[in-house]
Amino acid sequence: MCFCISVALRLYDPIRRRVLCRSLIVVGDWGRMGRSDKALRAIPGWFYPSDIALFRFALTESGVQVGRGDLAEVGTYLGKSAVLIGEYLHPGEVFTVIDLFGDVSGALANDTENAQQYPALTEQRFRENYKKAHDHLPVIVKGPSEILPDHAAADAHRFIHIDGSHLYEHVATDVMTAQKLLAPQGIAVFDDYRSVHTPGVAAAVWQAVEHGMHVIAVSPMKMYATWGDPRPWRKSLTSWLPGSGLDYEEQSVLGEALFRVSPKPSVLLRALVAYQKRRK
Numbered sequence: 612m613c614f615c616i617s618v619a620l621r622l623y624d625p626i627r628r629r630v631l632c633r634s635l636i637v638v639g640d641w642g643r644m645g646r647s648d649k650a651l652r653a654i655p656g657w658f659y660p661s662d663i664a665l666f667r668f669a670l671t672e673s674g675v676q677v678g679r680g681d682l683a684e685v686g687t688y689l690g691k692s693a694v695l696i697g698e699y700l701h702p703g704e705v706f707t708v709i710d711l712f713g714d715v716s717g718a719l720a721n722d723t724e725n726a727q728q729y730p731a732l733t734e735q736r737f738r739e740n741y742k743k744a745h746d747h748l749p750v751i752v753k754g755p756s757e758i759l760p761d762h763a764a765a766d767a768h769r770f771i772h773i774d775g776s777h778l779y780e781h782v783a784t785d786v787m788t789a790q791k792l793l794a795p796q797g798i799a800v801f802d803d804y805r806s807v808h809t810p811g812v813a814a815a816v817w818q819a820v821e822h823g824m825h826v827i828a829v830s831p832m833k834m835y836a837t838w839g840d841p842r843p844w845r846k847s848l849t850s851w852l853p854g855s856g857l858d859y860e861e862q863s864v865l866g867e868a869l870f871r872v873s874p875k876p877s878v879l880l881r882a883l884v885a886y887q888k889r890r891k
């Protein structure tokens with residue numbers, strides 16, 4: 612019994628689960644079964660149900676906060692998160708993705724990580740996966756993320772996902788790109804903002820907070836932020852979260868409120884935790 616509790620608690624810890632699940636296909640939002648949902652489930656990658664729900668919220672709400680606006684992603688890998696983002700592309704909007712797709716960036720640590728973590732990545736595989744979900748491909752840019760501003764319109768985006776290099780210098784540039792491309796009420800999502808192997812991401816995003824970025828929510832894997840007025844975003848999160856099926860609490864960080872959002876533990880896990888508490 613104790614062994615089961617220990618395994619269950621380890622699996623519930625998002626970092627440990629991420630390591631354990633690296634080579635597995637991670638399931639998506641089980642509630643929907645559209646064409647892109649099926650493709651999403653079949654694509655290898657790292658995209659968890661709580662973030663899938665938060666992406667759906669942010670992509671929908673950004674249409675309210677900004678109106679018509681473009682979408683962008685830095686670091687697409689095989690297209691798992693891109694397929695979901697593409698689902699929310701409206702007529703007249705542009706979705707741009709950028710990835711090295713196996714090329715070198717010239718920064719040794721970046722190239723070493725990419726070669727180890729994404730050996731099977733090719734632009735062709737991304738295209739094939741995306742076409743299983745959508746009729747039209749996004750604008751695909753092959754190259755280092757720093758060139759994204761040359762290919763996407765400034766002040767025009769309602770949603771940007773930053774999920775590329777983990778090096779501080781690269782992420783700091785990606786943060787500046789996000790600020791440049793976003794429309795005033797647009798939202799940026801930063802992956803790996805607190806993972807043990809990505810201190811450079813943490814440094815870059817919290818530095819941005821010091822310089823005017825407002826965090827509205829954090830999940831175990833991603834940070835959600837805007838350079839606009841955070842109050843309307845928090846207000847709509849306050850309405851959406853109770854029915855989202857997610858656990859959440861409000862915290863104050865650097866004098867600003869944000870929501871800490873996490874998956875609800877399963878009934879089995881809650882029972883195991885209650886059992887362990889009773890034994891103490």
Ligand SMILES: C[S@@+](CC[C@H](N)C(=O)[O-])C[C@H]1O[C@@H](n2cnc3c(N)ncnc32)[C@H](O)[C@@H]1O
Nearest residue numbers: 656686687688691692710711755756774775776
């Ligand atoms: C964690 S994966 C992205 C995962 C993807 N968003 C998903 O949901 O499956 C990171 C991606 O960033 C790309 N990448 C790494 N460094 C980069 C850089 N300097 N510029 C552009 N892309 C980069 C890698 O090639 C890889 O495909």
